[in-house]
Amino acid sequence: MDNNNFVKAYAPATVANVCCGFDVLGFALDAPGDEVWARKTEAPGITISAIHGIAGLSSDAKENVIGVVAQKMLEDLNITHGLELQLHKGMPVGSGLGSSAASSAAAAFAVNALLGSPFTTQELVMYAMEGERKASGSAHADNVAPSLLGGFVLVRDYEPLDVVPLGVPLELYCTILYPQIELKTSLSRSILKQEIPLKKGIRQWGNLAGLMAGLLKKDYNLLSRSLHDEIFEPERSVLIPLFKQVKEAALAAGALGAGISGSGPSIFALSATLEQAQSVKEAMESVYAGSGIETKTYVSQVPDQGVRLVAQSTFQPAVSL
C-alpha cells in the first residue's frame, strides 16, 4: 500500500447558462477554484480529514460531494482500500460559479490520478456529475464539464451524455461580480416558465448559433451581437438586485456581453482584453457601491485548460509491498 503517496488537484470555477446557451454551454475560469488532496489508506472507506477555506461544509464523506464522487469511483473499480481526502475551498458556495462542480471535478481528477488514471475524461465528467446530483438533486454537466476540460464546453445531450469541448484557444477575459445575497438554485429554477413562445425560441437559437460561430471563428463582434438571453434572464434577473444596472454598466464599459452566471446571483461579463475586463470590474462594482450589499469580484482569463494536478508525491518501494 503506497500510502505515503498523494496527489492534489485544482479545479476552476465555471460559468454555466451562458446567455442563450442556457443548460448547454459553460466555460471555465482560471480562478477562483477548489483543491482536493487525496491519499490511499489501508483501512477501507473514505475519510475527509480536513476542509479549509470555508466553514459549515460537512466532512461526512456521504454528504460532501468530494466523498460522493470518490466513493462511486472506488465502487465501480471494486477497490477495497480506502481514501483520505482534504478539500481546500477557494470560492464561495451558492454563488452561481459552480462551486460544487469545482470540488467534484477536483475530486474526480485527483482520485483518478491517484489510482493510475483508469478513467477517461468523459468518464470523469460522469463521476463529477454524481457530485452535482448530491449538491443540487440534478446530475447536470454544464459546470463540471468546463471545469474538467477548460475553455467553452457544449453539453449537447444527456441521453447519452455528449460533451463537446470547443477546442479553440480564445483570448477572452471574464469579470465576475458576486453580490453576497442568498439565492437558492431551486428558487432560481422554479420561477422558469415551462413553455417558451415559439418566436422567442427562434431568436434564442439564432443567438446561440451566432455565439457558437463567434467562438469558433473568433469573431468577437458576432459573439457580442449574440450574447443575449431573451427567455431566462428576464425571468431570473428579478432575483438579483441591481442586475440590469450592473449589466448596463458592464456593456457601457466595453464588455462584449454580460449575463447571469449559472443560476446566479453572480453576474459575468466577457471582454476581449484583460485591461477591458478590469475596467468592466470597476464599472460593475461602482453600481453596488453604497447599496448595502457586499460584493466579491474576480477577473480571470478564460483558459484552455481546466482541472490540473498541482502537487504529487510518489513513494516507490524497493520491492512490491
Added chain:
Amino acid sequence: MDNNNFVKAYAPATVANVCCGFDVLGFALDAPGDEVWARKTEAPGITISAIHGIAGLSSDAKENVIGVVAQKMLEDLNITHGLELQLHKGMPVGSGLGSSAASSAAAAFAVNALLGSPFTTQELVMYAMEGERKASGSAHADNVAPSLLGGFVLVRDYEPLDVVPLGVPLELYCTILYPQIELKTSLSRSILKQEIPLKKGIRQWGNLAGLMAGLLKKDYNLLSRSLHDEIFEPERSVLIPLFKQVKEAALAAGALGAGISGSGPSIFALSATLEQAQSVKEAMESVYAGSGIETKTYVSQVPDQGVRLVAQSTFQPAVSL
C-alpha cells in the same frame, strides 16, 4: 443607353429549416437552380419578356418575384430607365427547395451586376427578401441568404438583419427527394404550435449548437449526432407521406442526417461523399416506388459559392452616348 448589354445570373436551390436550425439555418445546393436574364431598356418600367421551364407563373412584373425585386432596386436608386427580364426556372415551385428565393436571388444579383454593382451582398439579401415577401407574405432570409452566399448560412436575427455565412469549405453532399404532392407553406406553418416545452427547447438548442460546432470544426460525427429536430419535424412530417420511412431509409443507407427541406414536402439528406449521397438517393426513391406518388430526386454538392453570373455581354460605345 447601353441596351445591348445584358447579364444572366444563376442562383441555386436551398435547404432551409435544417433540422434543429428551424428558421435560422439554411444551405445552398449547386443544382437545381434558376436563371434570370436582364437588360436595360430606354422605356421606363419592368417587362418580363419570357418565362421558361415552367407554366403558370405570372409575367406581370408586379406579381412575379423577379419583377418585385428589380422594381425595388430601381426605385431605391432613383433610376428612371427600365429593365427587360427573363426567367428560366430550373426547379419546381412549392417543393420546399427555395424556388421563389432562387428566382429572387438571381434577379437581385443580375440587376445589381447590370447596374454596376451599387449594392453590397448584405443589401442584395434584403432586396431578394422582398421577393420572399411577395411569394409568401413573409420576408424571410433563410433561403435567399444561402442562395446568394453559398454554403451554410445562419440568419441570426432580423432586427436588424444579421446574416452570417459560415465560411468553412465543406465536403458535403445533399440528396433531395421531392414527392410531387401539393403542400402549402401556409398550412405547414399553421400546424406549428406557438409554445415550445422548455425541455424540448433545451434539447433543440443543444443540437443546434452541436450542428454549428460540427460544421465549423468539420466534425461529421458530431454533425450527424446533432442533425435532429424534435420540435417541428414531428408536427410537420405528418403532412408528408412516407416521411418517416424515407428518413429511416436514408439513415440506413449511410446519410449523416435527414429532415424536411424548408416547409416540405421535399426531404433532404446529407452525406459525406458523393457515392454515399447516390446510395442514399436510391434508398429514398425505393420507399416511394409503387406508392403512386411521383418523385423527383437531386444529388448535389453543398458548394461554397451561391449565385453567380453565367453570361454577360458588354457593348462599349466609342463615345459616351
